Amino acid sequence: MNDKQLTTSSGAPVADDNNSISAGGRGPLTFDNYHLFEKLTHFNRERIPERVVHARGAGAYGTFTLSKSLSQFTRASFLQAVGDQTEVFLRFSTVGGGQDSSDYARDPRGFAVKFYTDEGNYDIVGNNTPVFFLNDAMKFPDFVHSQKKNPRSNLPDAARVWEYWANHPQSLHQMTILMSDRGIPRSWRHMNGYGSHTFSFYNSDGARYWMKWHFKTDQGIECVMNEEASELPSHGAQQDLVDAIDRGNFPSWTVKVQIMTEAQAKTFPVNPFDLTKVWPHDLVPMETVGKLELNRNVDNYFAETEQAAFAPSNFVPGIGPSPDKMLQARLLAYQDAHRYRVGVNHNTLAVNAPKCPVHNYQRDGAMASGQDGRQNFYPNDQQDLPQPEASMAPPPLLLEEAWVQPYSQDEEDYYSQAGDLYRLLSDDEKDRLAVTIAGGLGQASKGAQQRVLGFLEKADPSYAARVGLEIASQQA
């Protein structure tokens, strides 16, 4: 059969792809229309559930090149030899909007990187912001509900967004970033990425360090203001990425890390495991360790980008989690989402499959392929079957406090770093920040407005004064 012959999905040649089989010109269809039935029933199943968050995005492949060995801190194989290159897949996204929303929403941007290392896939599932709105996943579903559409009208609802923030001072820092000039990136190429969480590195001597990832855009930060954003085509960021890579104008990011010892963490002036806080650069300087470049578009958006499954639990030897409470919950939630929306064997799809061999005893499940018929249990008496390697274990994590109960983080300082950011901004930026906040907060109840102004006051009195004046002037 020549390779232009149209076939059914079972490979049989198709004689007619335009006309259904009928009982005569004016008669009904017959039951031997199996080619028609295959087309219709496959079509009915072309969608999988869209992601509840990060639904809208685009991805591309590229290369990470190491410029500084991190062997002192981590045994991760791809972070040892200067010049080593690792293939990556990076997916950008907005967070709150569904697939029908705009690339130019005022919203954080997802920045998820999969490193196909020779010791397994390592995923950094981050954002374009170094912090997040909350530090306990118990609040995540409530938070996302409040930011998405009104459940009655299915319309955006600023009052609900601000009602949530008015009850959660832990959102103040991230809210300030989001309402600042950096709240709407001009494109995915023109923004930074952050791992945001604190992770652990451990070396071959079993010493552990705490670390944070930073990806600084080499294209320069560029953002758009509200008016321009409302006029841009909804697919603009996706178009920008595909076009740049097709033209050979490959976007890149300088990859940096912040690293601190376990001893430093004990006396660090801010909680180093609190996702609402950064590690100030003057206390923990950033070090450049490599370059990440995107240089290949996907061949098929659905197969690769829509089914891409990033998981914060995809670690490799030498890198692990930290006690960051939000990260801990994400270790469960992301794999769960993929099993629901893509399936239990999602890691066998080309975009998710490791480039190194996979040897495990998992078997069966929907869409199982490539599995063998050898022993499917461990331990077993077969010498040539996969065995765990004890030397791969991370060092033990010592706990200083040993009690178990719900832990309130209400006493954390959620104000100082929001104030630090506010004070970094120029007068013009501060004015625009106040206008943007007032535009949303002004639609919330008076009570919510007062509570948010109280948080701003604690961050910086002039921050509260600016926003208060702006609300009054917008409502005059």
Ligand code: NDP
């Ligand atoms: P530094 O003066 O050393 O660094 C300030 C940082 O703020 C730079 O990384 C800069 O990014 C970034 N920045 C500037 N404008 C904005 C904005 N509108 N939104 C988000 N980030 C912005 O300060 P510190 O390390 O002492 O931190 C002070 C404040 O800076 C923090 O409270 C935090 O809000 C913010 N920040 C800090 C980061 C960190 O990891 N320490 C990372 C990002 C922000 P760039 O270099 O790309 O211009």
